[in-house]
Amino acid sequence: MGVSAPQSRINVAIAVWEWGAYYSDLRLTWAPYRRPSPETAPVHSKAAGLYMICTISKHAAEAKGFGDALMLDYEGYLAETTGANLFLVIDGELHTPTPDRFLNGLTRRTAIDLARGRGVNVVERRIPPEDLKIAQEIFVTGTAAELTPVRAVDDLNFQVGPITRQLGRRLPRHYPRPHRPGRPRRRVTALSVCVFCGARYGARESYAAAAIELGRGLASRGWRLVYGGGDVGLMGTVADATLSSGGEVLGIIPARLLEREVGKREVDQFEVTETMAERKERMIAASTPSSSCPAASAPSTSCSR
């Protein structure tokens, strides 16, 4: 039956409650249902009746003592679990199913950005279930699941490997911090400040002193440094000063400068671009996106090299 709904009144209710870990020690088994074709149901939606086959599949998995069910798509390739996107680590690369037949989760996209930022190659493709046998690590991502290692799929066991651990550690930094009840929320806006400065130290010691003061000043205000990603000259100085004072740093560097500017990979976030123009665009975009969004310039600009 198709019910004509456009004239209906829409009521919205939002419920909020404490939620612990969605999964613990996640072991998967195969779902009885497959994900439908995009021609069968609106597969990119969260409210499309897809929850029915997912809930039945999850119940069936739980009844067998597993944490969740792993679902194939309508063509027999790996899709996702009933509520979290799937990742396989194969020989140091991250493989994940192409999200054209299930929801492309926000956490999935964040995990991919993080992995690429750490120099891990990410491959989106149709993945046959046999590839589970050549995977060294498996994990799932979701708003509720965050990043959860998969310990087993039926009798196939997996270790929690280095890529899963590394991404799992970094992911929570990308969530908004919860507001603690009873404590006044700080009204200071956290800014992302883009700093252009020399890849050399310049002729005076006062330049490096200013770079150190700037890095410490950003960290003490809880502001993020966005900079050219190098480890040389004042660029390296301002990044070191921010990091050693507990601040957050995003480095953005073109691939061709990785050697010349000595890409500084121990920063929190590191992006490699193709071109100088792309770096500039990323820097502008990564700085706080509003009129209060600043770009600062320390003693010499990156253009003056």
Place this chain on the structure above:
Amino acid sequence: MTLRQLGFIDKPIVLVDVDGYWQPFMRLFEQIVDEAFAEKDATSLVEVAGSVEGALGVLAVGGASLKP
């Protein structure tokens, strides 16, 4: 600065003027205005801070808006 002048971004730009490093640049900027290659208010595209503290202060208040 060109991006800001043309309205592609509206983010404050601060020069940290350590030991007067940026003064020659600002003189060039004034000459560009004097010789009528830029509007007089073009100097408000960028703020010059004499100290790091001063620069951070400008960033905290969001800098001068181009369109009041």
